[in-house]
Amino acid sequence: MTFFRANINLNTRLKIEREFAFDQKRIYNSASSLSIHKKLWFFSFFFCSLKSKTKPDMANFTLKVNGTTHQVEVEDDTPLLWVLRDHLNLVGTKFSCGIAQCGACTVHVNGNATFSCVTPVSSIGNSEVITIEGLSKEGDHPVQKAWEEVDVAQCGYCQSGQIMTAAAFLDQNPSPSLEEIDNAMNRNICRCGTYHKIREAVALAAKTK
Ligand code: FES
């Protein structure tokens, strides 16, 4: 059965490729019998119609980010991460896996740690978004201070996501056990392996908060 299906698929594919090649040849032949001006018109019309068919549907969104209201015009399934980085120039939030597996892109949406790489901008509505740039004015949030004190960062790539996760967690659980810290932080990956220092810094921030 699988073999039969594979044959059908192969034959179908060959047929489609032959028809596509035939279409291309027909378009080329029609074009080559025209004068130079008509050829130019023919090709610009051909490519413009292709472009207009693939033009995405854009929409306007009003977003509250770090206490400021922003207007952006993007496709409604654009991930929040791309809006933050490419449209609002808030590049402290990092792209890594893009599939909700590492936590590098973590921001707060209404106080909850959220993976912005898989959050469509259309789902934000009136929610308040906070990025690492808006966590504190002077970089002096208790979690940031604890991070410095413990000297957590190595390459630093994952760190804004780690800090945002830790800050949201401590807002919800101000006196966590070490086990609760590990559970809260286990969705944020650090390829430099700074996990023991992350745990120490979150525990320190909980004491000083
Ligand atoms: S980049 Fe969003 S979870 Fe990895």
Ligand code: FES
């Ligand atoms: S400090 Fe390098 S990935 Fe975490």
